[in-house]
Amino acid sequence: MSASMAAPMPSAREDSDEERRAALVRSLPEVGESDSPLLAQLALDSRRRIELRGRRFPKPAETRILTVANQKGGVGKTTTAVNLAAALAQAGLNVLVIDNDPQGNASTALGIDHRSGTPSIYEVLVEGAPLGEAVQQCPDIPRLLCVPATIDLSGAEIELVSLVARETRLRHALDAYLEERSTRGEERIDYVFVDCPPSLGLLTVNAFVVAREVLIPIQCEYYALEGLSQLLKTIQLIQAHLNPGLHVSTILLTMFDGRTNLAQQVVGEVREHFPELTLRTTVPRSVRISEAPSFGQTVMTHDASSSGALAYLEAAREIAERGAGTTGSGTAGSGMAGSGMAGSYTAGSGATGSHTAGSGPAGPDTTGPDGRGSGAAGRADGETASKEAAEGTELHDPHGAHDGQATAGAHESQPSPVAHSGGGYRVDGHEESHANVGHDFPRNSSTEENR
DSSP states (O other), rough: OTTSSSSOOOHHHHHHHHHHHHHHHSSSOOOOSSOOOOEEEEEEEEHHHHHTTTOOOOOSSOOEEEEOOOOOOOOHHHHHHHHHHHHHHTTOEEEEEEEOOOOHHHHTTOOOOOOOOOOHHHHHSSOOOOGGGGGEOOOSSSEEEEEOGGGGGGGHHHHHHTTTTTTSHHHHHHHHHHHHHHTTOOOOOOEEEEOOSOOOSSHHHHHHOOSSSSEEESSSHHHHTTTTTHHHHHHHHHHTTTTTEEEEEEEEEEEETTTTTTHHHHHHHHHOOOOOOOOOOEEOOHHHHGGGGGGSOOOHHOOOSHHHHHHHHHHHHHHHHHHHTTTTTTTOEEEEOOOOOOOOOOOOOOOOOBBBOOOOOOOOOOOTTOBBBOSSSSSOOOOOOTTSSSOOOEEOOTTOOOSOOOHHHHHHOSSSSEEEETTTEETEEEEETTTTOOOOOOOOHHHHHHO
């Protein structure tokens, strides 16, 4: 191998910096189980400041497009999208945030003008305007760009229904924008974050179709777990019919309060079911995170030394390191295999409810162009997911059960293979109801006591 092709070796200065950071971390006092949660948090924050301040994150091999989605409201989708984007941009990466939520909160947090009449994602989706015309520069972070959402987006769900290729309009617009930047010789966008509304309508479907990865923020409370299986089933439908390369790559636990048993139990359940997808970092409840948007800022610029900012910075480093190690390298990933997820609980007072098997679609699982098990067509008749992804690893619900009613993956082209219809999605004329789809998380009858 020639010297020009060899991997860059760390410089003496970089080695010295790493040694200095390591020495400072070792000098911190040890925190034991008997110490208070406050002391433990202070020690953790000190370690993060030493390890992360001023660090540059690795670039991915290609643009990573992540949709931040969860149909449950109030779990931290917008907060997660803007703060991860800001953290990555501060670490030297080029980041684009697409505010696909009619509330426009991501635009507010980034200090972006999104008054009515401002070029926005609405004009891109409904009127077919070029995405580049709506892109604005974040005033606080030079490498961070944003496509704002205005109040006009509130009516886009209805207006999109009658449009051709309504599910793929955002994807075409983003592909054209990235190609345009490349033609002009501008720096490549390293990360694209798409913020979604708390629903599973056409705006969210567009976000799933444009993305390659899904990032799911989960609030550390029980209700957040109940809606997770509905989201996973929707992702499986998108995989089978509109975007075979889509997969869940990251789960981030938010609003964590280590003082409560409930938060600890939720974290344990999520890590047990999705050990490879869940980030090590949890984002704590933080007043600084909540108040930052009122200043038109992310917490990364509002108070960079706060616990919330440091948590998002460490989460961003995890995502960047995962991307540098997997994206475009053909290494084994986490393919999203479908599982017949257990039905919703019905519980009496203090008693654990019974559950019935749902009819989730058999999981798509083929190897994508970057080597990840990503998912193509589902396998019907209760068979296990396709074995064609030699390197991808399937993601199974350990408590789920196939019931042989999976939706076949190969369908003829339809004008609208996925359409919102009341309580579910209509797929090629068959309505997929979400009524009895719930993840088989153990129900804790002593929830109130644990608080």
